[in-house]
Amino acid sequence: METSKIDRLEEQLFRDKNILVDVLREDLNHPVIQGNKLRKLTYNLKNAKKKGNKTLMTFGGAYSNHILAVAQAGKEYGFNTIGIIRGEETLPLNYTLRNCIELGMVIQYIDRTTYKLKNTPDFKDYLRNIYGSFYLIPEGGSNYYAINGCMEIIPKNNDYDYICCPIGTGGTIAGITISNQNKSKVLGFPALKGGDFLKKEVTNFVNEVVNENETTNDLMQSLSIISEYHFGGYAKIKEELINFVRNFYQTHQFKWDLIYNGKMAYGVYDMIEKDYFPKESKILLIHTGGLQGINGFEERNKRVIYE
Ligand SMILES: *Cc1c(COP(=O)(O)O)cnc(C)c1O
Numbered sequence: 001m002e003t004s005k006i007d008r009l010e011e012q013l014f015r016d017k018n019i020l021v022d023v024l025r026e027d028l029n030h031p032v033i034q035g036n037k038l039r040k041l042t043y044n045l046k047n048a049k050k051k052g053n054k055t056l057m058t059f060g061g062a063y064s065n066h067i068l069a070v071a072q073a074g075k076e077y078g079f080n081t082i083g084i085i086r087g088e089e090t091l092p093l094n095y096t097l098r099n100c101i102e103l104g105m106v107i108q109y110i111d112r113t114t115y116k117l118k119n120t121p122d123f124k125d126y127l128r129n130i131y132g133s134f135y136l137i138p139e140g141g142s143n144y145y146a147i148n149g150c151m152e153i154i155p156k157n158n159d160y161d162y163i164c165c166p167i168g169t170g171g172t173i174a175g176i177t178i179s180n181q182n183k184s185k186v187l188g189f190p191a192l193k194g195g196d197f198l199k200k201e202v203t204n205f206v207n208e209v210v211n212e213n214e215t216t217n218d219l220m221q222s223l224s225i226i227s228e229y230h231f232g233g234y235a236k237i238k239e240e241l242i243n244f245v246r247n248f249y250q251t252h253q254f255k256w257d258l259i260y261n262g263k264m265a266y267g268v269y270d271m272i273e274k275d276y277f278p279k280e281s282k283i284l285l286i287h288t289g290g291l292q293g294i295n296g297f298e299e300r301n302k303r304v305i306y307e
Helices: 012-017 036-050 065-077 095-102 121-131 144-150 171-180 195-210 213-220 239-252 261-273 292-301
Strands: 006-008 020-025 055-060 080-086 106-110 135-137 162-167 185-190 223-225 282-287
Touching: 012 261, 036 065, 036 135, 036 144, 036 171, 055 065, 055 121, 065 080, 065 095, 065 292, 080 095, 095 106, 095 292, 144 171, 144 195, 162 171, 162 195, 162 261, 171 185, 171 195, 171 213, 185 195, 185 261, 195 213, 195 223, 239 261, 261 282
Parallel strands: 020 282, 055 080, 055 135, 080 106, 162 185, 162 282, 185 223
Antiparallel strands: 006 020
């Protein structure tokens, strides 16, 4: 794993408000199995190898960072890979799926109704009948092993008042919440609309590792879900967000993806402007990677985000 570094963001706004903002550059840990996806896969790959599995299977949408990460991990660590994709095949294939296939992944499309049944035993039997035995990684990669990997994201003995992280399934922030041990406030920024149910999801993930309701509830005290910055949902385009990430790139020379991290960073800037954070706060943003998603976004919307 390449080492992630921490960048301090210099902005007049932050000086005016007397606030420090750092970014943990997990986007630098791998070019493809990037950011939180590497954290989530690390112990799953070890476990799959230990169990003698030769094939990894997982689920996701056609633009999923996780699907591509699994395809790349298969290639690098010597597993066959199968990706079960939600919805119909769309030709020409998008950037993500083209790369998955080039990496040797077998793709099977599943209609959206059947896809909802993906966690049922019947469906797993159906897949085993077709593909034989495999190591199953859930959609988005969030399971016990993934959360253990995500517990290694935040720096040990840090003195941040706030740790900010985007949320999809909630697995990543569950790992952060556990390793944080109630020291910092943890702010989660859902990429999706209607993120209120997420606190429950994160609680379940935390408890999968902690396995003690009282301790889990105690750890969850530090977590707040900030649900105002989803920009209309998963892959909606908003000019304000595009302008924000472009300006940010010109000033700081690194990129945010538009699905997850751009929304979080936009949210934090907005919250600083609105004095959400007390003076002298020290804030850490976790850059969870996902930069491959920009290619699909550009193809789909026929426009270039970063010149
Ligand atoms: C998958 C992903 C997330 C969401 O992580 P969860 O553990 O599902 O909450 C956040 N950021 C990026 C870049 C991702 O690819």
